[in-house]
Amino acid sequence: xxxxxxxxxxxxxxxxxxxxxxxxxxxxxxxxxxxxxxxxxxxxxxxxxxxxxxxxxxxxxxxxxxxxxxxxxxxxxxxxxxxxxxxxxxxxxxxxxxxxxxxxxxxxxxxxxxxxxxxxxxxxxxxxxxxxxxxxxxxxxxxxxxxxxxxxxxxxxxxxxxxxxxxxxxxxxxxxxxxxxxxxxxxxxxxxxxxxxxxxxxxxxxxxxxxxxxxxxxxxxxxxxxxxxxxxxxxxxxxxxxxxxxxxxxxxxxxxxxxxxxxxxxxxxxxxxxxxxxxxxxxxxxxxxxxxxxxxxxxxxxxxxxxxxxxxxxxxxxxxxxxxxxxxxxxxxxxxxxxxxxxxxxxxxxxxxxxxxxxxxxxxxxxxxxxxxxxxxxxxxxxxxxxxxxxxxxxxxxxxxxxxxxxxxxxxxxxxxxxxxxxxxxxxxxxxxxxxxxxxxxxxxxxxxxxxxxxxxxxxxxxxxxxxxxxxxxxxxxxxxxxxxxxxxxxxxxxxxxxxxxxxxxxxxxxxxxxxxxxxxxxxxxxxxxxxxxxxxxxxxxxxxxxxxxxxxxxxxxxxxxxxxxxxxxxxxxxxxxxxxxxxxxxxxx
Numbered sequence: 001x002x003x004x005x006x007x008x009x010x011x012x013x014x015x016x017x018x019x020x021x022x023x024x025x026x027x028x029x030x031x032x033x034x035x036x037x038x039x040x041x042x043x044x045x046x047x048x049x050x051x052x053x054x055x056x057x058x059x060x061x062x063x064x065x066x067x068x069x070x071x072x073x074x075x076x077x078x079x080x081x082x083x084x085x086x087x088x089x090x091x092x093x094x095x096x097x098x099x100x101x102x103x104x105x106x107x108x109x110x111x112x113x114x115x116x117x118x119x120x121x122x123x124x125x126x127x128x129x130x131x132x133x134x135x136x137x138x139x140x141x142x143x144x145x146x147x148x149x150x151x152x153x154x155x156x157x158x159x160x161x162x163x164x165x166x167x168x169x170x171x172x173x174x175x176x177x178x179x180x181x182x183x184x185x186x187x188x189x190x191x192x193x194x195x196x197x198x199x200x201x202x203x204x205x206x207x208x209x210x211x212x213x214x215x216x217x218x219x220x221x222x223x224x225x226x227x228x229x230x231x232x233x234x235x236x237x238x239x240x241x242x243x244x245x246x247x248x249x250x251x252x253x254x255x256x257x258x259x260x261x262x263x264x265x266x267x268x269x270x271x272x273x274x275x276x277x278x279x280x281x282x283x284x285x286x287x288x289x290x291x292x293x294x295x296x297x298x299x300x301x302x303x304x305x306x307x308x309x310x311x312x313x314x315x316x317x318x319x320x321x322x323x324x325x326x327x328x329x330x331x332x333x334x335x336x337x338x339x340x341x342x343x344x345x346x347x348x349x350x351x352x353x354x355x356x357x358x359x360x361x362x363x364x365x366x367x368x369x370x371x372x373x374x375x376x377x378x379x380x381x382x383x384x385x386x387x388x389x390x391x392x393x394x395x396x397x398x399x400x401x402x403x404x405x406x407x408x409x410x411x412x413x414x415x416x417x418x419x420x421x422x423x424x425x426x427x428x429x430x431x432x433x434x435x436x437x438x439x440x441x442x443x444x445x446x447x448x449x450x451x452x453x454x455x456x457x458x459x460x461x462x463x464x465x466x467x468x469x470x471x472x473x474x475x476x477x478x479x480x481x482x483x484x485x486x487x488x489x490x491x492x493x494x495x496x497x498x499x500x501x502x503x504x505x506x507x508x509x510x511x512x513x514x515x516x517x518x519x520x521x522x523x524x525x526x527x528x529x530x531x532x533x534x535x536x537x538x539x540x541x542x543x544x545x546x547x548x549x550x551x552x553x554x555x556x557x558x559x560x561x562x563x564x565x566x567x568x569x570x571x572x573x574x575x576x577x578x579x580x581x582x583x584x585x586x587x588x589x590x
Contacts, residue, residue, distance in 0.1 A: 071101055111124055161212040220232060270425070290484040292481050357381065365381075434449065455474045459494070
């Protein structure tokens with residue numbers, strides 16, 4: 001007999017009744033029923049009920065066992081008594097009558113329970129992550145993560161992609177976030193950087209004559225953490241293709257992502273025919289470039305109905321041609337209580353309020369805005385929005401570039417409050433035609449809005465002859481349920497166009513050569529047209545596991561302060577290590 005087990009705790013069925021078996025695992029739950037001990041023994045594979053009565057030679061030892069002790073049981077498999085079966089368990093029709101027990105690893109008093117799914121403070125969960133990971137829900141999330149990655153990998157290979165690995169120690173590169181720097185011992189004063197993404201390497205792979213690349217790539221960015229972004233590191237499905245246009249990338253990627261969502265959606269509907277929404281349209285209709293399309297509400301520009309109206313606040317705003325008034329429909333929201341609640345919410349978001357119109361029975365508009373603009377304009381707004389008696393509309397006014405995010409939040413709030421959002425589905429979409437440049441108010445200059453290596457629509461001609469802020473890029477995102485889950489583009493593979501693109505953003509050719517010398521040189525020697533994208537593994541897993549925090553699907557994450565409470569990172573290092581690296585600390589004054 002094997003030293004520790006003949007079977008796992010999830011494998012025994014009625015077929016093994018009468019056999020003597022050996023199981024090892026953790027004591028998940030211990031119940032004393034009138035002197036008879038029932039111990040649920042747990043391992044990675046499942047649970048098995050072990051029964052120890054006073055006649056068993058194992059009884060004296062079993063009385064000392066506590067939760068999470070690691071033990072070995074020998075015993076005979078027998079059917080559970082009629083009426084006590086647990087059909088929720090794979091092993092729920094049998095139990096083990098224990099004849100021998102060996103304690104393999106006693107456990108101290110637990111800082112958090114493993115049995116049950118009680119909420120516990122995050123600092124406790126992360127400090128004792130090895131205990132937290134024993135809990136069924138998060139254990140299953142981690143296993144689901146592995147299966148999702150396996151599925152992605154197989155689907156990519158099925159599309160003709162080959163898996164490559166790119167370097168982890170590389171050169172610093174402006175990818176939109178701060179680099180993690182690694183001092184070089186043998187090159188004093190110089191630093192490697194951990195890759196924010198394998199962007200340059202994957203393009204160089206295309207320069208090197210390979211055709212379809214992918215990898216499950218670790219990426220490192222020194223940016224502030226939030227619920228849908230882990231501090232420090234994350235993983236992405238990274239891919240690149242040669243001799244392709246945007247449509248070719250869509251055709252390769254969409255079946256992979258759709259297939260994975262269908263496989264792990266547990267029967268929830270998944271979009272098959274993804275809509276393609278231009279960036280500007282996404283902002284105007286949904287107030288976001290990653291819209292949640294489960295929410296049916298679509299915002300509309302209703303400026304014409306307020307221009308020259310009796311509502312002077314909006315009418316005066318509209319004298320400036322860049323200002324607009326947007327309406328957010330609120331089907332079934334036509335009650336004073338709901339409208340006042342939305343107005344209070346807006347004030348809590350730092351806004352002066354949220355104007356509204358309610359429509360009473362008979363279609364009559366009510367509220368301060370309706371009184372000021374009159375019944376004719378009120379009726380025109382109702383018709384434009386397709387609303388009826390009992391409905392409401394909410395209004396946001398000003399410069400759309402400044403208010404669209406708030407309008408999007410308001411749309412989300414109205415949809416959620418009125419229970420219009422179908423949470424049991426996955427709505428996927430392509431967001432396309434991103435602007436190539438944006439104006440940086442902080443630096444008072446034009447800067448790249450997305451990815452500096454993308455191809456501008458119109459190529460070099462657009463860079464030479466068009467207002468930079470009107471140039472669109474062959475850049476695209478995948479949005480799902482209000483999250484950006486992937487981003488990519490067709491690449492700017494012509495060296496003169498690359499130099500010009502960076503020149504408009506304030507980088508001269510010498511800087512381009514210095515910062516991106518490897519890629520710049522590669523472009524001189526026959527660069528194929530190429531493009532690709534990267535999908536966020538962590539966010540995809542988060543969505544498919546039905547959680548809203550990435551720490552629920554990651555093995556050993558840091559906390560919101562970018563601290564690893566389990567391993568104690570970041571930590572001080574010995575002066576000898578600093579001397580070897582030629583590094584001197586210049587700490588801020590306390």
